[in-house]
Amino acid sequence: MHRKKYAPDILGEIKDVLDEIEERGDLLPKSELQEAITYLRNEWNAVVDIFNYGDTYLDNNMVERMNRYISLSRKNSLFFGSHKGAERGAILYTIALTCRMHKVNLFEYLTDVINRTAEWQPNTPIEKYRELLPDRWEKAND
Secondary structure (H helix, E strand, O other), rough: HHHHHHHHHHHHHHHHHHHHHHHOOOOOOOOOOHHHHHHHHHHHHHHHHHHHOOOOOOOOHHOOOHHHHHHHHHHHHHHOOOHHHHHHHHHHHHHHHHHHHOOHHHHHHOOOOOOOOHOOOOOOHHHHHOOOOOOOOOOOOO
C-alpha cells in the first residue's frame, strides 16, 4: 500500500535528478557517478517493478543468509571423498536449505519422502517426484 502511494513521486524525483545531472554534461563517461547513472537507467524498469509488486523484496538478505551456510560447509566438503560424493552433498545441502526457506522440518520431510519413494516403481513419472519438492510437499498423513 505504502509503496504504491509514495513510490511514484519519489521515483519521479530521482529520475528528474538523473536527467539534470546528465544534461549538465560535465561527467566523464567512465566516472563512477556516470556509470551508476547508466546502470540505473538500464535497470529502471526493474526498479519500478519493485515498487509495483508487493512480493518483490528490496534486498537479497534471505539469499545472503542461505549463502552463509554454504560458506560454513566448505571445511566439511573436504571430506566428501570424491566428486560424486561432493555432488551428493551439494544436493543434500540444497534440500536442507530449501526446507529451511519453506519452514519445513527437514527430518520429517526426509523421513516421509524416503518412505513414500521406497514403494514407487522405477518408471514413476517425474511429476510425481516434483510434488515431493519442499515447496510442494505435504506429509502423507495430513
